[in-house]
Amino acid sequence: MRNLIISTLIATCASQATGQINHNPATDWMAKAKLGAFMHFLPGTQNFANIDAFDVDALINQLVDANADYFGFTLGQNNGYYNAPNPVFDELTGYKPAERCSKRDLPMEIAKACKKHGIKFILYLPCQPANRDAHAEEAIGFPATPPNSDRHFTMPGAQNWAKVIEYWAKHYGDLVDGWWFDGGYEWIGFRDKHAQLYSQAVKSGNPNAVATFNPGVKLVRATQFEDYTAGEINDPFTVRVEGRWTDGSQNHILTFMGSMWGRPDCRFKDEQWIPWLKATTAAGCPVTIDMGIYASPQSAAPMGTFMPEQIKQFKRLRKALD
Template sequence: MNRQEWFNGKRWGMFTHYLPVPAGDGTGDFCSAEDWSRRIDAFDTELLAKHLHEVGADYFCITIGQNSGHYNAPNPVYDQLTGIVPSKCARRDLIHDIAVSLEPYGIDLWVYLPSGAPCADQQAMEKLEWEDKGNQPGNHSRLIPFQRKWEAVIREWSLRWGKEVKGWWFDGCYFPDDMYQFSDEPNFESFAAAARAGNPDAVLGFNRGLEYPFLIQSQSDDYTAGEVGEQLPIPSQKDLENLHGKKLHILSYLGQWWSGGQPRFPDELVIGYSKLILAKGGVITWDAPLEPDGGIPEAYRRQMKVLNEALK
């Protein structure tokens, strides 16, 4: 299968950061492993699927985890490598259960994962051999031992979920020249191979940050990561030509921050920007929060319904 075929008929999707703390929080003040598993156990995947169907989303993306070291699915490879007891990987496989609930509605599932170790979990960082040297290119070594371990963690999840996961969005690939742009492994290609171990047709993108929303980083990328924040940039014709057949994709948030606050935009702006991206041959993903039980808050459901009607 040509992976670009996955985008046929796709217009927009929903993204969410389902985490024990706000998105981007790296302080280390987190819930216990048991409390996290209880929260995941209480997540109503059928309610989420019903809401996504009601708002008309073509696909849905959820964080597997981020900075705290809590993950919403088991991973024995991660547990073995880090030695963390009790495991901060949830008992329940929430990703699998979401995929099962979405399938009757024809809504595809993507997953989000950082490209680095959880920065607020010191034990995980040490055991995975991750070095956090700030955000300046040139400060980072290649981190080959870490990359091999992280690829093994990703491969375990990919094999677990198989074709249930249709796409991956990898955050924090800020240092491609330091870590990934090499002819020998580990590199972007081996990273992508780990993610596609369970589903060779899965689409993926590597995010280099807000400064590069229209960048295709490697031959393994299928779409632009497209992260945008306060500004809503417009891709130029040159940007589109530089995609070389890969998909234009934009990711932004409807609230005051990633999965936080109340909707910040009037409906007309959300509709207008979405239409602009679609008119340029792209797809757009809008981030919104979930309630603790997995439902979409009413204010966001209302706005997404309006968006979906306008895009028909």
Template sequence: MQVRVVGEPSVKGMLEAAVTDDGSSNAVVTGYRWLISETIDGSYVELPGILTKTIVLLASYSGGYLKVQVYSGTAGAVESEPVGPVRAVNGNPRTDWLCAAQYGISHHFIANYLNRVAASPEEQWKQHEDWNDVINSFDVNAYAEQVAGSGAGFVLLTLGQNCGRFLAPNAVYEEIAGVRPGERCATRDLPMEIAHALDTYGIKLMLYVPANPPHSAHMVDGDYAITRAFGFSEGTDSAPTQETMRLWQSVIKEWSDRYGELLAGWWFDGVFPAMAGSYDNMQLPYNWSSIANVAKSGNAHRIMCLNSGIGGIAINSPYEDFTAGETNEIGGLPGNGRWVDEANGIQYFTFTFLGENDPKWAGWGNKGLSRPTSELADWVKGVTDRKGVVCLDAKVNRFGKIDPDQLEQLREIKLRVR
């Protein structure tokens, strides 16, 4: 067995252990260990908690040399030659496209939101329909045309959230949950189709999903059977166990690998302060590094963030490429230009809603408007003039039609910003 390290040795880049076997040893890889040294021929020490085939390079590795040990049951440990030094970069070139996009739109297109926010009975999920009937009614080409007209430079689309239904197939999820294809994951790969349709307009797709399994996913209403299959808490978020993280990160990786270069980024929800400790422990195999590696699997240039809750601009991990920026308010502006943390390459990104304010749900995914267009447009321009990025949550119905009032508001923003 021979091992070498491939990839780009620069901060926020990604390296991979490439293993070749001439067939004589029949080696089966059982593990990885990454090591770092200040000099190419110096003493190498293990980077704790990084037990994956790939490694995301942090700013703290700048100037260092890395190598990997690959373990197998037959060949033992085989060590690569070192690579490096890890090159420092200005900020984070992987977010250049996001900064250039200036603003984009998101959708809380979620199974348990549909009927609550429907503008007419036609938009509702009917009792005689299954989940696939809803997803199959979405007109991808008409949707992409609207997005292009809105001036949005990217779309942030919910794959799913806590009820356990998703917009795309995922064989790993179905195996763990014990469900058949189409029962909880749509048989149509709607994000894939949307990514292709948006690509014709030069618009990028990012995906939203919780960092943890769905906490209210049932086989039969109230049984939490799918939530239990992942070993997660019923009805509420909590600190995930290592096994829960292993299972859910394998689900994320399936999507990451499938979408490849068509997927530009991940926005991970639900890394609340009470749960962050589960990711902080770098003595365990599932942590900030492991979720970053599955997020970038299939596309080393993909970007990601981790949301710790409503409250504006916060940094949760040096592995982030941009801030989650969730807020129910507008008015905040970048205080230091593009970068919230230039050393760690974290782009200023803020995320709010267009929809009418609801006492329980705020305006996320809702129809109507929550703010005057002039006030909203002034704010978006203020953020983007300072090299920040704005994401505006807009309602889209099952047919792929964006709320008409919100679409008109977006067009007005386009006139101010573009």
């Protein structure tokens, strides 16, 4: 028995040393959280100026009124434009300042406002440069092809992209509580070694920042270097969460309120959402809900605010979880 105990301790320590067992206490706030809001704000070639028009105060007022526990925001996605400055990205790609990375530091403004109101802040970023920007992909070290699609991972590309991430992580420091990396797909060669690079980059700015790497539409522990599950789920009511952890990763689900990501409608009624949300959050698994936003200068509503009917439903759902 004594030898068995010693062997178990050695195995456990070895697993923790290699990151195989996380149970990261930095995720404790997630287990206590109930409902987070998420938006896709993705200006591009024709509307890059929308970043300057974004109304941070109006957004924060919505989040506070709805009692959102945390908020997720996109740094960028596929179109090659980013909602924040990054001189490392500019240097690697040869782009001029404010040509692809905005002059306005929108995440900094949002993060500070969230901090003031006790709202946790998560940043979204793909695991590689924008797939519609072949120049950036190639300049950073990923293949230039296939066009408009995720490239196969290379170590030089991941190392350079980690430098871009590290700049943002150190720039925002403890204002950012978490990172949600998209496109960590096995079929394009994303592996633990890439996740480890990105995790180290994130934690260089805030050791308590938590990170996840999306492997696709499912609730799984995708890599030993994630702290929580990406949990992208299209049909939330088909998922039953049994507890806080999945193989050492804090459970978390990301889904959408509308008929698809960013859509302005409400696909389910309150009475459909509430029983599932209660069961899921009671298990220690927070739920992040993506909602549509006003992203047109012609709109009478403030730029970057959530659709009224959706944020109203979010508020009702959050209240039902108290």
